[in-house]
Amino acid sequence: MQIWIHDKNMRKVCALNNNVPGMLPYSNSQWHPYLEYSTSTFDFTIPKIVNGKLHEDVKYINDDMFVSFYYDNTYHVFYVSQLVENDATFQVTCNNTNLELAQEQSVALKSNGAQNIAWYLEHLEILGFTNLEIGVNEVSDKTRTLEFEPQDTKLAQLHSLMSKFDAEFAFRTELNRDGTIKKFTIDIYQIPDENHHGIGKARGDVVLHYQNELKGVQVTSDKTQLFNAGVFTGADGVNLESVEFEEKNELGQVEFYSRRGSSYVFAPISRERYPSTMNPDNADNWTRKDFQTEYKDVNSLKGYALRTIKQYAYPLMTYTVDVHSSFMENYKDVNLGDTVKIINNNFRGGLALEARVTEMVVSFDMPLNNSVVFTNFRKLDNKPSGSLQQRIDEIVSKSLPYRVEITTTNGTVFKNGVGRSTVRPVLKQGDRTVNATWRFVIDGAIKYVGMTYDMVASQITQPTALTISAWVDNKEVASEEVTFLNVSDGRNGTPGPQGPAGPKGDRGNDGLPGKNGVGLKTTTITYGMSDSDTVMPTSWTSNPPILVKGKYLWTKTQWMYTDFSSETGYQKTYIPQNGSKGDDGLPGRDGVGLVNTTLRYAKSTDGVNKPSGVVVANFPNEIKPNRSIVDNNVVTDFKVRLEQGETYILSAETNGTFTNQHNPNQSSDNATIWLVNPSFSTWVVISDNNTANGTRYTHNRPTGEYNIRVNGYKTDNSTWVKNIVFEDGTWSPDIPAVNPGEYLWTRTTWFYSDGTSEQGFSVAKMGEQGPKGDRGNDGIPGKNGIGIRNTSVLYGLSASETVPPTAWYQNPPALVKGQWFWTKTVWTYTDNTSETGYQKTYVARDGNDGNNGIAGKDGVGIRSTTITYAQGTSGTVAPLTGWTSQVPNVPAGQYLWTKTVWSYTDNTNETGYSVSKIGEQGPQGVKGDTGAKGDRGLQGERGPQGLQGPQGVKGDTGAKGDRGLQGERGPQGLQGPQGVKGDTGAKGDRGLQGERGPQGLQGPKGDQGIPGVKGADGKTQYTHIAYADTVSGSGFSQTDTNKAFIGMYQDFNATDSRNPQDYRWSKWKGSDGRDGIPGKTGADGRTPYVHFAYADSADGRDGFSLTQNGNKRYLGVCTNFNQADSTNPADYTWNDMVGSVSVGGENLIRNSAFPGNLDGWGYWLATQPNSNLSVSSHSFYYNGSKPMFLLTTTTTTPSATGRFPVKRNTNYSLNISILAGGNLKGMDIYFLGRKSNETEDFSKVVNIKHFDGSPSASSVSKFHFTFNSGESDEGFIRIDNTGTTNGSQSMLFFTELDCYEGTTDRAWQASPKDLASQLDSKADSVLTQSQLNRLNEINSVMKAEIEAKASLDTLNQWVKAYQDFVNANNANRAQAEKNLADASARVAKLENNLNDMSERWNFIDSYMTSSNEGLVIGKTDNSSSMLFNPNGRISMFSAGNEVMYISQGVIHIENGIFSKTIQIGRFREEQDFINPDRNVIRYVGGK
Secondary structure, eight states, X not given: OOEEEEOTTSOEEEEEOSSSTTSBOOEEEEEEEETTTTEEEEEXXXXXXXTTEEOGGGGGOSTTOEXXXXXXXXXEEEEEEEEEEOSSEEEEEEEEGGGGGGGSBOOOEEOSSOBOHHHHHHHTTHHHXXXXXXXXXXXXXXXXXXXXXXXXXXXXXXXXXXXXXTEEEEEEEEEOTTSOEEXXXXXXXXXXSSSOOOSSOEEEEEEEEBTXXXXXXXXXXXXXXXXXXXXXXXXXXXXXXXXXXXXEOTTSOEEXXXXXXXXXXXXXXXXXXXXXXXXXXXXXXXXXXXXXXXXXXXXXXXXXXXXHHHHHSSOEEEEEEEEOXXXXXXXTTOOTTOEEEEEETTSTTOEEEEEEEEEEEBOSSOXXXXXXXXXXXXXXXXXXXXXXXXXXXXXXXXXXOEEEEEEESSOSEEETTBOEEEEEEEEEETTEEEOOEEEEEETTEEEEEESOEEEEGGGOSSOEEEEEEEEETTEEEEXXXXXXXXXXXXXXXXXXXXXXOOOOOOOOOOOXXXXXXXXXXXXXXXXXXXXXXXXXXXXXXXXXXXXXXXXXXXXXXEEEETTSOEEEEEEEEEOOOOOSSOOOOOOOOOOOOEEEEEEEEEEESOSSSOOOOOEEEEEOSOBOOOSOSSSEEEEEEEEEEEOTTOEEEEEEEESSEEOSOOOTTSOOSEEEEEEEEGGGTEEEEOOOTTTTTOEEEEOOSOSEEEEEEEEEOOTTOOOOEEEEEEEXXXXXXXOOOOOXXXXXXXXXXXXXXXXXXXXXXXXXXXXOOOOOOOOOOOOOOOOOOOOEEXXXXXEEEESXXXXXXXXXXXXXXXXXXXXXXXXXXXXXXXXXXEEXXXXXXXXXXXXXXXXXXXXXXXXXXXXXXXXXXXXXXXXXXXXXXXXXXXXXOOOTTSEEEEEEEEEETTSOEEEEEEEXXXXXXXXXXXXXXXXXXXXXXXXXXXXOOXXXXXXXXXOSOOXXXXXXXXXXXXXXXXXXXXXXXXXXXXXXOOOOOXXXXXXXXXXXXXXXXXXXXXXXXXXXXEEEEEEESSTTOTTOBSSOTTSSEEEEEEESOSSOOOOGGGSEEEEOBOOOOOOXXXXXXXXXXXOOEEEEEEESSTTXXXXXXXXXXXXXXXXXXXXXXXXXXXXXXXXXXXXXXXXTOOOSSOOOOSXXXXXXXXXXXXXXXXXSOOTTEEEEOOTTTGGGTSOEEEEEEXXXXXXXXXXXXXXXXXXXXXXXXXXXXXXXXXXXXXXXXXXXTOOSSOSEEEEEEEEESOSOSSSOEEEEEEEEOTTOSEEEEEEEEOOBSSSSOEEEXXXXXXXXXXXXXXXXXXXXXXXXXXXXXXXXXXXXXXXXXXXXXXXXXXXXXXXXXXXXXXXXXXXXXXXXXXXXXXXXXXXXXXXXXXXXXXXXHHHHHHHHHHHHHHHHHHHEEEETTEEEEEOSBSSOEEEEOTTSOEEEEETTEEEEEEETTEEEESSOOOSSEEEETTEEXXXXXXXXXXXXXXXXXXX
16 A cells, blocks of 8 residues: 655655555554544554665655545545654654544524525535535435534534434545545435435445354343333424324334324333333333424424334344454455444354444554444344245235336437437336336337437427337336427518618728738747746756756747737646665656647637537547458447438547558558448448548438448558547538638647647637728738648657657657657648747656656646526626526527536636527427327137038148047056155145054055046147246246246147246246265275376277377376386276267257258348258268258358357357358358347347358368357357359358357257257157146146135235225224234235145245156256256256266266265275365275
8 A cells, every 4th residue: 555645735745655665664554434424544653764764755744744545446635633753753643634624613504494405515614614515415305494503513513414414424535646636525325224325335245254254243232221102392392292103013013103192102012021110010111201302393303203212112232243354354345334244153043133334444554453343233134935025025016106217318408409318218116126128209109119219409390299108028017208399599580671872971091901810820849947846947948958856847838929929838847856875666657749639620600609519429449450361350339320411520540541442452551440230231431541630421321320340451450540539510620611700710639648638729700891882992902811721740750859750650650768759740821831840759768767756737627517597688698697507488589598617627617608599489280190009909708619520631640739538437447556646735624633543554556557548639739938037027038048937838829928927937947056965084095196198099009108299089097006107008998088078058050950941041130031042962961861051142142040049258169061162252151149138130240250262162161160249148140152253153052050158169969949849849649747747737836826816815805904904093993903803814824825835836846847858856946956858868957057967878077076086996086184285096995
């Protein structure tokens, strides 16, 4: 940690650092922050003697200094309250700067009405005294009527104010680079309650356990302040006699209440538990306490009374927590106010607490002294089971209404058709934010479906109502309407009649000569040295002098204008001195020089307020193609929205040369910028050789969003482009034609080598033409005005500061240390004269580094922009009063004034005005269009069954039918084997206990019963499956099997429903199970050795080697008690390292090989027919016996797979086998991805492979490629045949596509979905036992759902009874209480029934499922499970992924960890219990 020392003006003068040799160190540091007053103290010791001598920086240590450090992204600033100096050290005691409030007397204040907290902070002079600004304000909507006496300090008064607003506060300090204070902010938070956390965060990731982070917990119960009857009185006699209320606990018991006519607030449950006398039957056993407060309104007094009695109605539980010092080291990001959990199982029933960090002690040099203090402890209650809580939450959430909250980026009122505003809606249900799909509708027409919508001012010709509707699960749940206005300047009145001609005047005198235009004529830069930053040098030179450490380098710049006036500016830089033989410091930073200068021009009728202009898009990041080819390009994720027919100004920076020529076959320094949108067939270069200064671009393509593509033309990937900016046409690189009386504005932007920039503006008015008079004598011709026509900036490197470079470049060259960086600026004037200026900057070599210099001053930029509005009767004189932040309603014929104030970071500001006249109200608009089509109606009743038709010809085997009707009862068979355990029946009434009978004998096993008569044919039944993220069907999908919940239903309709409510949802993917019980420790054995060898044959004879010196396929393992490796292949057991390895995940592409049709394939998308794609065969592929895909064309033609899900930023492999004709021009393979919430076809383009010519013309060749999915959630593969070389159709065969997660090559595998379809098509009409079990399960589930619905009705009756009870008056209260008791009894009985049924549900849903794929044992919540497949394969799953399977006598393991032992033959390898960091191999014997 580095500690900064500031002088009395808060400028940094030196630093303390224990890690940098030569710097002044520190010790015994202790920083102690407190939550209550948002302040801290800081103590530390500074030694005087370092390396045997007095350190030179001790001269800065005094009682006027300030101290700061940067911790957890925040500056902490202190003043020195005490400084103790002895012979060897300084003992420094510091207080946080906000503690200065404790030294200032407060002021008296009494408000005449309710005011918000910002008003009090201002009028109590707290903001003004400390230059405080309000940042976060969570109580901005609260108001209070308060009075303060001038008897407290400002700090105490601030704390009292926060308490009255139920708030807490924290200070934030921001510093400039030189250490001076930039901003001092107070953040105000609502005190912690059910909906607010206050300062800090809820740290669910921090849990303290006993004997780990936690040393121990002590619990103290204190009843000394307990009371259960309180009398609360406010100021001026305010009391609670007019208030009646009661609050109940979770059991329905009244816990707190107050009755009208009494100022008491009672806690009856507290009275029962803690009576005030020894006789609990005494009527007066309340414990009373009176409170006199300053509250002046009843509601505030009531809130205070409830908070107080809730706090003291029960014993105060005090928890003392002692933590290990390592806690602060392990959780460095824990801060004041954060809430953590504390677990200690040494208490009866276990102790779970939630506590808040209120104090910390941090030592930067002695971390073992770190500690933390917790308060605000809250004991955590046990919660209901997850499944029951989920059902309760669903019932509660469905009863809450939805509401739409809307924000806009630029308001709802535009002016003169300029600007745009983005509408962002949020759907709320209670305090919960709900995911929704949004429809944006104007005049009954759906304009857009998505998350946001842009309202463009130029498209609003009248008040426009935008309706935003929220859709959840394909249903509209809420909507909101916002009206947008476009206010335009009023039209000019009609011209008045022509006045009569006046008499001819006398001949006028000759006019005065025209004035010369004023422009910049010369710029002179000189340098000098001085001992002070206030006294100028006595001599100036045109070249920088030799720098002298400890002095100041002055730079004087003189600007001479064409009217012979001039201006002079000065810059001062301190040259740091060397320390007294100190160690080398850090390397000095490179100097900052001018990199580029751009000029823009605009005309305006306003000579005061510069034209605004709009930056349409700004991409400052550096874009650097890295494909290592000549056509070196990258399509970025940067998007710009362009309007058709609009003109834009494009500018950017590059280390190459901008051009509009795309030559992918020639290496060069060129760089091009493209617009890309495949939906509009747009791949166009928009840059040219003017892009560095500004290219005018007219967009003639469709309106929409376009990606930015950047091209370099070097294989070394060195070309970059950055700072790409699109502006509207307000500011242009060309000088516009300016009419007399109008103004020509010039904007100059200087770009510096440290990445910063500055802008300057100048304005000139074109002279207005006077009225025509009599012809006088010719006047003296006026001189042409002289101004700057052009500015050219070139760069070069030279070994000398006096010899110019021999070569100059438009872009800065790579800097070389030890040389001089020259900048040549040539100004060309309108009289065809020119001037040239040079600037030279030395590129310093790495040498003996001096101490860091004082940080440079911050640049000047805009700190804030304030816009206010006022109504006026004049269009030329701005109003003096009435300025507000809201747009007022201005009557027709009057003027709307807008005032903009720019505040800069150097505490200066500028003000500009604009005015528009409000026109008369237009005629009423025409009637709107018919509204959108309504929702789909309910399903009609089922029609009667038709008559049976004649018997048809025997058809193919049909799909599996429903279970037939039950046959006639046959004769009773012998007793059969024990059947499968049936579902648990509904719970019956409890019977009388019978006597226990004797144990019966086991009966003999019966024979199989006679099968029943075959049932009649049934209708075809369909099973429908879908997937979702929650049990209510949110995140509905029919394809994404990675989701946690699966939904199923059955009917006689082949079409899958997209309504989540039609499905029954079950969680089928759960968390991992616990580790198994470790095995017993084996017996000790002799020290064995394991030897490895490698060979090319299965017996080890061919290519035998003790090292893997190639790609040998077979691995030999030998174990014995000899340390030396055996060279006899017969001693080894040989294993094939390739043949039994399974690689990668499942194939994501359906119908990927041996196609029988084109299902899942299309043109641009799989849903589009593709006449160029067919199924064919070739003799080169299985002698023509197996089919392939064939794509034929003469021009570029695509073919696309179906869309499949992918993981974000994950590497995938794509394998493909290709055969192509020799006339194939080329081939491209793409991955086209998008995010799950995007509606366009794709937003991510990955060119996986490009072939020039035929990839393989003589055989079918397999290729393996890899790609990364980026920020995509789903995508598809597109294969393009780019055409022919001879005019004849080119033929492109491909097959065996295999796209899977991972980068390792493998043999082709079919998609599991294809295999499942094949299994389903082969199933006969006989129900398997697993299907019968599944139907039984569905039957039991449907029965349980019916019971659950009946239970819900009972619960609703209970809710209604409860509401009747709450709303009942005194007259019918007794009957309502009886109804509530009856309903509560039914709910209690219902809860018992639900608990009994939940055991069956939980067991079946959690541990067993069955399907055509087999029997699954294990939790179905995406955790570990086992699948027994009918084909003999046994699979094990973890986190939903297959990690191991047994098939055909081989165990396949994807990743394995043996935490204890592994035994092969007679040898066991296990962890050494003495040294866990090594393993030992023991001989354990065996058969």
